[in-house]
Amino acid sequence: MLNGNRARVEEALPDIAPRSDSRESITLKEAAERACSRIAPSWPLDRFAAVNPFWARTDKPVTQVAGELAALSGARMLMPRAWYAQEWRAGRLRPEHLREAIAQSGAAITEEHLSGLLRIDEPKAPRRPLVVDVMETRCRRELEVSWRDYVVERISRFCASYFDDGQAQVRPVREGGLYASWREQAQGDWGPSLFMGLSDYRSTVRSLPNTADEMLAVASSDLGVPANEREAYLSALLLDINGWASWCAYRRWMARLAAKDDDTIYELLAIRAAWEWIVFRAGGEELRVEWGHAVASWPTFDRVAHSARADDWFLQSAVEIAWMSEVSRKLPEGFGVTRPERPTVQAVFCLDVRSEVFRRALEVQSPNIQTLSCAGFFGIPIEYAPLAADSARPQLPGLLAPKYRVTDTVVSKSLEDTRRSRLQASHAWKAFKQSSLSSFAFVDAMGLFFAGKLFGETFGRWWTRQVDEHEHAGLTPLEDTARTPRITSRLDGTPLPFEERCQLAEGVLRAMSLTRGFARLVLLVGHGAATRNNPYAAGLDCGACCGQTGEVNARAAAALLNDADIRAGLASRGIEIPTTTRFVAALHNTTTDDVSLFEEESALPTHGPDLTELRTTLERASTTARRERAPKLGLGSLSDAELHAAVIERTKNWAEVRPEWGLAGNATFIIAPRERSRHLDLGGRGFLQEYRFEEDADFAVLEQLMTGPMVVSHWINFQYYASTVDNMRYGSGNKLLHNVVGGHLGVFEGNGGDLRIGLSIQSLHDGERWVHPPLRLSVFIEAPRSAIDRLLEKHPHVGALVDNEWLHLFQLDTETRAVFARRNTGWTPVAS
Numbered sequence: 027m028l029n030g031n032r033a034r035v036e037e038a039l040p041d042i043a044p045r046s047d048s049r050e051s052i053t054l055k056e057a058a059e060r061a062c063s064r065i066a067p068s069w070p071l072d073r074f075a076a077v078n079p080f081w082a083r084t085d086k087p088v089t090q091v092a093g094e095l096a097a098l099s100g101a102r103m104l105m106p107r108a109w110y111a112q113e114w115r116a117g118r119l120r121p122e123h124l125r126e127a128i129a130q131s132g133a134a135i136t137e138e139h140l141s142g143l144l145r146i147d148e149p150k151a152p153r154r155p156l157v158v159d160v161m162e163t164r165c166r167r168e169l170e171v172s173w174r175d176y177v178v179e180r181i182s183r184f185c186a187s188y189f190d191d192g193q194a195q196v197r198p199v200r201e202g203g204l205y206a207s208w209r210e211q212a213q214g215d216w217g218p219s220l221f222m223g224l225s226d227y228r229s230t231v232r233s234l235p236n237t238a239d240e241m242l243a244v245a246s247s248d249l250g251v252p253a254n255e256r257e258a259y260l261s262a263l264l265l266d267i268n269g270w271a272s273w274c275a276y277r278r279w280m281a282r283l284a285a286k287d288d289d290t291i292y293e294l295l296a297i298r299a300a301w302e303w304i305v306f307r308a309g310g311e312e313l314r315v316e317w318g319h320a321v322a323s324w325p326t327f328d329r330v331a332h333s334a335r336a337d338d339w340f341l342q343s344a345v346e347i348a349w350m351s352e353v354s355r356k357l358p359e360g361f362g363v364t365r366p367e368r369p370t371v372q373a374v375f376c377l378d379v380r381s382e383v384f385r386r387a388l389e390v391q392s393p394n395i396q397t398l399s400c401a402g403f404f405g406i407p408i409e410y411a412p413l414a415a416d417s418a419r420p421q422l423p424g425l426l427a428p429k430y431r432v433t434d435t436v437v438s439k440s441l442e443d444t445r446r447s448r449l450q451a452s453h454a455w456k457a458f459k460q461s462s463l464s465s466f467a468f469v470d471a472m473g474l475f476f477a478g479k480l481f482g483e484t485f486g487r488w489w490t491r492q493v494d495e496h497e498h499a500g501l502t503p504l505e506d507t508a509r510t511p512r513i514t515s516r517l518d519g520t521p522l523p524f525e526e527r528c529q530l531a532e533g534v535l536r537a538m539s540l541t542r543g544f545a546r547l548v549l550l551v552g553h554g555a556a557t558r559n560n561p562y563a564a565g566l567d568c569g570a571c572c573g574q575t576g577e578v579n580a581r582a583a584a585a586l587l588n589d590a591d592i593r594a595g596l597a598s599r600g601i602e603i604p605t606t607t608r609f610v611a612a613l614h615n616t617t618t619d620d621v622s623l624f625e626e627e628s629a630l631p632t633h634g635p636d637l638t639e640l641r642t643t644l645e646r647a648s649t650t651a652r653r654e655r656a657p658k659l660g661l662g663s664l665s666d667a668e669l670h671a672a673v674i675e676r677t678k679n680w681a682e683v684r685p686e687w688g689l690a691g692n693a694t695f696i697i698a699p700r701e702r703s704r705h706l707d708l709g710g711r712g713f714l715q716e717y718r719f720e721e722d723a724d725f726a727v728l729e730q731l732m733t734g735p736m737v738v739s740h741w742i743n744f745q746y747y748a749s750t751v752d753n754m755r756y757g758s759g760n761k762l763l764h765n766v767v768g769g770h771l772g773v774f775e776g777n778g779g780d781l782r783i784g785l786s787i788q789s790l791h792d793g794e795r796w797v798h799p800p801l802r803l804s805v806f807i808e809a810p811r812s813a814i815d816r817l818l819e820k821h822p823h824v825g826a827l828v829d830n831e832w833l834h835l836f837q838l839d840t841e842t843r844a845v846f847a848r849r850n851t852g853w854t855p856v857a858s
Contacts, residue, residue, distance in 0.1 A: 054246055055239070057256035062291045064261055067279040067424075068272035068783040072770045074564035074573040075424040076689075078744035078832075079272070079756045079783065084823070087830045088802075089339050093151075093332030097324075098258060099265035100153040102752040105800060110341040111144040113348075113799075123344040123351075130347075130849060131340070140340050151334040154262055154327045155320040157249065157302040157309075164313050169222065176222055177301045178267055179778050180215075184208055185270045185294070186781075190768040204274075205238040205293035208300075224308050231304065238289075238296035245299040249306055249317070255324060263298040268755060269781030270294060273771060283427040342802075349693050350804040350834060353706070354845040354856045357806060360702035361843040365543070369396035371640060373549040373612075374538050374716075376402030376568060376576060377735060379692045380616045381553065383710040387619075387650035391643045396545065397700060398538050398716040401735045402552055402570035404583040405537035406530065408432045409517065410574075413509055414446035414500070420572045421579055423738050430530075431517055432582050434509040441505060448500040510625070511578045512585050528595035531586050535601060536727050539699070539716045544607040547636050550584050551621065552576020553614040556677035557685040561766050561773055562758070562786065566616065566688050569742055570735075580611040581624050608633050617686045618673045619651040655710070658687055658797065683761045683788040690790060690798040692746060695739045697731055698808035698838055713739045719809040725817070728809050732817050732824055736805060740833050743803040749785035750800040757790070758782035802831070808838040811846065811853050 052060075066081040078084070080103075083091045088103070095101040113119040124140045158173040171179070188200065188207055199207055212231040218224040235241045242260075251259050264271045274291035281288040306317065373388060375381035377399045385397040403421060409428040411418040420428050498506050513530075515521055522530075535541055540548070554575025555566030564573030571579060586592060587609045596603060611624040621644045623637070649666050652673060656662045661672050676685045695713040696703050703714060715735055722728055749757035758764065759775035759782055767774055772781045790798045807814060814837060818825035828835045828848055835848040836856065845856040 052253070052257070054243060054256060058242055058260055058292060058295060060257050061260035061264055062271075062275070062278075062295060065264055065268065065271045065275040065291060067276035068269070068772065068781075069276055069424060069573065070273075070770045071561050071766065071772060072564055072573070073420065073424075074562060076565070076569050076738075076742040076745040077424065078741045079268075079748050080744065080832075081741065082275075084826050084830060084832050088832050089336065090332075092335070092339075093328070094258075095265070096151040096334065097154055097328045097331035098262040099268070099755065100151070101265070101755050103748075104148075104335055104338050104342055105751055107143060107146065107148045107338065107341070109796070110338075110345065113345055114141075114144055118348055119341075119345050120348070123347045124340070126347050126351075127340045127343040130343070133340075135337065135340065140337065140344070143337060143341065148338065149334045151331040152327055153331070154258075154324050156262060156266070157306045157313075157317060160313055160316045160320050161305050161309050164309060164316065171221075173222070173305065174266065175779075176218075177298075177305075178780055180217070181267055181294075181297055181301070182270060182774075182778060182780050184211060184297075185273075186767050186771075186774075189273065189771055191770060203238075203293055204290045205241065205296050206236075208297050209234050209236075218304075224304070226308060227304065230307055234300060238293045241296040241300050241303075245303040248303060250321065252321070255321070258324075260295060260299070263302065264291075264295055267294065267298055267780055269772065269783050272783050273781055279424075345799070346801045346804070346834065349799075349801055350836070351856075353694055353708075353712075353804065353806070354836060354847075356706055357696070357702055357838060357845060358843050360705055361838075361840065363701035363704065365699060365701055366394070366396045367543065368394075369543070369545040370394040370636075371547045371549065371643075372396045372398060372540065372545040373551055374398045374400065374404075374540065375551045375614070376400070376553050376570060377695075377713045377715045377739070378402060378553060378568070378570075378616075379689050379708075379710050379713055380686075381551075381614065382708050382712050382714055383654055384614060384619060384621075384647060384651045385714070386707065387654070388643070388647040389704065390650065391646055395643070398540060399700075399714045400538040400716060401738070402568040402576040403579045404550060404552075404576075405534045406430070406513070406579055406583055406586075408513065408579065408582065410511065410578045413437055414442045414449060419574065421574055422572060423570050423734065424572055425734065425737060428517060430513050430522065431515050431519075432511050432578055433514045435512045435514065436510045437508055441508065445500040445505075510585070511581045513582050524591070524595065527586070527589075528592055528599065531589075531592050531596055532599050532601060534583050534587065535596075536722075537730070539718045539721060539727070541601050541721060544603055546606055546608070547633060547640060548587075548607060548609045549612050549623075549640075550580040550609060551612045551614050552578075552580035553616050555617045555686060555688075556615055557617065557682070558678055559680040560685065561764055562761075562789075565785070565789075566686060569689075569738065575613060577611070577613045577624070580613065584609040584611040584625070606632075610637070616688075617677050618670070619648045619655070621648060655687075658792075659684075683786075684792070687797055688789060689742055689746060692739075692743055692803070693799070693801045694804045694806065695736060696806045697728075697736070698806065702808060702838060717808065719813070722809075725809070725813045728807075728813060729817050729820075732807075732814075733821050737824065737827070739805075740803050740827060743801075744832070745784060746790070746798050747800040747802065750790050750796060750798050753784070753787055753790070757784040758786045761786040761788045803833040804836065805833055806836045806838055806845070808840065811837050811839075814848075 064082045066077055066079050068077065069075040080091055092103040095103065110119065121137060124137045128135055128137065158177055161173045188204060199210065212234065218227040235244050246256060271291055271294060274294050277290055278288040306313065371394065373395065375385055375397060381399060389395055389397055401423065403423065407422050407426055407429045408431065409418040410421050410432045413434040418431060421432070422428055513522065552575060553568055554577065555563065557563045557566060567573055568576040593603045613622050623641070652669050653666070656664065656669055661669055664672055676682050691709070691711045692713065693711045694708065695715070697715045697717045699718055700714070700716060715731060717727065717731060719725070719728065753759060758773055763775045764773040765777060767781060772783065775782050790796060818828060827833050829851060837846045837848070837853065839846060846853040847856050
């Protein structure tokens, strides 16, 4: 089903994550392109998707990348030693974990040495000096801002204006591309002369080369960067403006998914190099001499940065061993459990860690309830064109490109016209709300004019279905229920042949390992979050749906599987769905743990009593799930009714910076039948994917899971990891200070600086402690080791995640009922 998408992604991967090259000399163009390819994409706010910010470097061991980034940018990929010491004092990190970390590595290091590190502050790794750093040491007067910060600020403000998507009143001319536009703008800029003392700035910028290629060539030549240092130097320049570089990398990523290309990241690199050249020319002979010494010192900086915290990785591994050993010890207990033979209800959830809590809450309500899971887009590669919308949006993981279009059907033309006029009338209001004014300052600025709107949102009637306010904007609740999202065509507008529709339906069922034993009711449960005044709201929705809720995917999938003709086609493919089985779409609000059902009316004649009982069961499960989550929200002392009211209030509170904890705490991914983990309480820290290798003869489903959901889960895991270990560079700082940039591109923290990527502190820390312990993902797969090995070899970018220790991989062996760990390209049994 997704083979075409996967092939397209993997064709782009060599440019996104290139293999290491041992050549000492490559051309300047090659060095620049390789530096650009080392920047991972960052999705815009309205399509916010989690991504490993080091994704383009996973072809190297994680420890090596840590040293390189420390040298090039000062980045940190480990927690302070004080955090590991706290884990030690709390008893979560113990001597046996240190010994196991040493044993797995085979290194000549002692337990005493590692425990001693817990009593010593970590050394600060120095970063390579750039021209702006050397200029800083040559300054003869006090400046209000450092040279590095000034350059970043100037580039960032220009990019915010250039890439603006409807927020700014005036934008620079885009003709000619990013570099050409900046070069023209620089001609009239008096700022560097007035504020930084660059008296000859205007004459220097008038001599700027005409193209990005020429600019890089002139800068490289005049600065005397050795050929074997070009890639590293240019990488350091991009890492200085990593936020905007990541935005440009996203533009290139999306272009390449569409078999096109985008060069803005290359031109951004030329702009940053131009500033080095400008400052270099202004620094005089003294700076030239100092710069020569700085370049000669780079290898020394590299060696110090690589060795500074090398031993601390044993502490990181030991903390991860503490977690994974608990899971690997308990998982084999599920080998004796059999799948339910005749469940009355089957509920298919997203593999999201928040679903794990609700699934346990639902399963305890009745032994006749079976829960399953798959990626929240249900394997349907779609884009969605909502009623009266001018464009479509993707509803699938960022790794993939859509193949089909979903539109709202069974609606009158008058309703479409009505909604369009309502949305147009509110356009000016929406544009003002999305201005660069800080979102938390917005209410203060509007004063009494905004009071009526705020009162209505805060104290108005709660409608649990309305998770995404944009999804339902311009429609009354009654009008909204009239919409029926359906797959209507391919992207080019051509209709889907019957066989292709059957193939799509088959792929949906095989993705969730549901090909037999259908219950009378099968729930397809998407998920989303209800929040207000939150630029990162999409980050709480379904990552598998590109930062949208899973409502559209669930409703489209249910309609497809309820189609009698499609079921007949499935029967010819060996999948018999009883006529008594009804698929029902649902949406799990992860902020309140309410579940809403869709399109119940069509099922009522035959399944009315079943749905009535199901609603009651879901309400009880919601209460149980809320009760489990309450302590983390500081609401553990409330009654059930008070708790429900409190979590609803959080969704409407404009000042709430922690409406929910999202995927904080994620640490493991289990690809196996639910029976293996049903007895486990993973505490909302586990991704769960239903998979039965016995029903996957050629391991095509396993291939999809390892190249799709496993990679996406790794992206989520490492976004949380990076945002925690180095929030300054890979997180978005304090949510209270966020200003939306360009309408939806990202945020500034405060009124400037680089574009921020990743998660805010409030998504990771509760004010007293880290709610997200940064652990690399531990993946457990129930499938033959030989099949796993073949797929790792077939897909090098997935194999690199394992072999370079970006995640930990384990196999659940059904024959020996044991757990095996993949280390150093081989398998080792894990002690129980």
